[in-house]
Amino acid sequence: MKPTLLNEVFAAFCESRTHFDSMISKLDPSKKSKVATLLGAFLRRPLTIASTFKIRLEPTPEEFWSLSFIRLKKHDGIHATLRDLWVRWEDIPSEGGIEDFPPAMIAEWTRDWGEDHAKKMARLLSQDPLTVIRFHRRAYGSDGRLLPELEEWLGSPGLPKSRTGNHSARARVFRGFASVQKNDWFKNGYFEIQDEGSQIMSLYSLLPESVRPHLRDRPGVERGSALALPVDLQSAPVEVVDACAGAGGKTLALSDLMGGKGRVFAYDVFEMKIRNLKQRVDRAGERNVQAKLLPRTGDSGLAPFERKSDVVLIDAPCSGTGVLRRNPDTKWNRKPLELAKIEGSLPIGELQESVLETYSRLVKPGGRLVYGVCTQNRAESTDRVAKFLEKHPRFTLDSSGFIGPFDTDGFFMATLRAGE
Numbered sequence: 001m002k003p004t005l006l007n008e009v010f011a012a013f014c015e016s017r018t019h020f021d022s023m024i025s026k027l028d029p030s031k032k033s034k035v036a037t038l039l040g041a042f043l044r045r046p047l048t049i050a051s052t053f054k055i056r057l058e059p060t061p062e063e064f065w066s067l068s069f070i071r072l073k074k075h076d077g078i079h080a081t082l083r084d085l086w087v088r089w090e091d092i093p094s095e096g097g098i099e100d101f102p103p104a105m106i107a108e109w110t111r112d113w114g115e116d117h118a119k120k121m122a123r124l125l126s127q128d129p130l131t132v133i134r135f136h137r138r139a140y141g142s143d144g145r146l147l148p149e150l151e152e153w154l155g156s157p158g159l160p161k162s163r164t165g166n167h168s169a170r171a172r173v174f175r176g177f178a179s180v181q182k183n184d185w186f187k188n189g190y191f192e193i194q195d196e197g198s199q200i201m202s203l204y205s206l207l208p209e210s211v212r213p214h215l216r217d218r219p220g221v222e223r224g225s226a227l228a229l230p231v232d233l234q235s236a237p238v239e240v241v242d243a244c245a246g247a248g249g250k251t252l253a254l255s256d257l258m259g260g261k262g263r264v265f266a267y268d269v270f271e272m273k274i275r276n277l278k279q280r281v282d283r284a285g286e287r288n289v290q291a292k293l294l295p296r297t298g299d300s301g302l303a304p305f306e307r308k309s310d311v312v313l314i315d316a317p318c319s320g321t322g323v324l325r326r327n328p329d330t331k332w333n334r335k336p337l338e339l340a341k342i343e344g345s346l347p348i349g350e351l352q353e354s355v356l357e358t359y360s361r362l363v364k365p366g367g368r369l370v371y372g373v374c375t376q377n378r379a380e381s382t383d384r385v386a387k388f389l390e391k392h393p394r395f396t397l398d399s400s401g402f403i404g405p406f407d408t409d410g411f412f413m414a415t416l417r418a419g420e
Contacts, residue, residue, distance in 0.1 A: 014073035043328035045096030096126035129325035197408030202253035215401025219376035248277035322410025381412035
């Protein structure tokens with residue numbers, strides 16, 4: 001591989017402004033691991049790494065974070081840092097600090113959680129992410145143990161060392177980047193790539209009492225004792241709705257935890273996501289999932305399903321700061337919360353309110369509405385739930401809290417119980 005590859009990929013990133021993980025997925029497999037590791041590290045902690053290499057990117061962090069993509073693409077200091085990264089990768093610091101995040105983001109965390117906690121969040125979210133997979137129920141034998149062939153695969157020379165999950169009994173965690181998709185086990189649906197926090201939210205939707213003790217009142221608090229989640233649920237709700245299903249990570253986890261029983265309805269307004277979801281459902285061999293594309297405006301067609309669902313999960317569109325380790329490009333793309341929009345939609349706050357308003361109608365009396373976001377600010381988490389409850393006395397709060405970012409991505413989740 002040529003030393004300028006990082007510079008070329010960074011320039012492409014500035015031009016396309018696609019998510020980092022999407023950009024990396026398109027690279028040649030022989031180049032993917034090193035580029036993902038090195039360029040990912042720079043995007044997560046640019047000023048810390050430049051300082052380590054004694055390169056000054058801009059006089060102040062504020063000036064650096066105000067640069068346009070055009071100037072970033074041509075920035076001599078950035079390209080010098082990337083060239084040094086290629087040959088001095090052993091000198092890369094493993095974490096950064098507040099200078100590696102836009103000042104507005106740090107100010108938001110400071111306002112919500114205090115200065116010390118904002119610094120802690122910056123340190124945690126500047127670290128490299130873990131690669132986590134969730135094994136499907138068919139990956140286990142009748143004795144509840146992982147199939148010997150899969151254990152052998154986990155120990156193969158081509159994979160970094162892994163450990164069992166701290167939270168999910170079905171999780172396997174690799175340190176740093178691991179290329180796990182180019183094998184028959186993945187192609188045949190024996191596992192999916194899914195962070196433990198996302199797995200937790202799926203279980204929380206079905207069995208909230210098992211997760212409740214492990215939620216925290218603020219993000220970035222280290223977990224307590226390990227949460228050993230059941231491989232299968234003994235009983236599961238009959239009808240579950242995944243309202244903002246995306247590409248289907250939680251849909252598949254819900255179906256798997258339910259043992260293929262009951263029904264899981266997966267909805268989204270983006271055709272490509274629904275198409276990808278259906279492909280993943282087929283690969284996993286799930287038969288209790290129905291995926292449907294909904295119109296962005298006008299009649300959603302959901303009226304016949306009002307007050308019919310046992311559980312409605314709303315993994316709402318959000319600012320995504322809880323997954324900054326996976327998508328560090330969000331630091332450059334993000335706008336103030338009140339202005340931010342997602343792919344031409346409403347501002348995030350209005351979109352979250354609209355989604356809650358629409359899908360809460362589907363929850364039957366005694367059923368559960370589960371609201372979740374992969375972010376840490378109060379406006380999108382605790383405040384959003386409080387505002388919803390003020391307007392909808394039919395619902396009462398059962399539990400809520402944060403998990404990660406620590407050994408998982410950062411999530412907030414809340415369970416609301418529906419009355420008559």
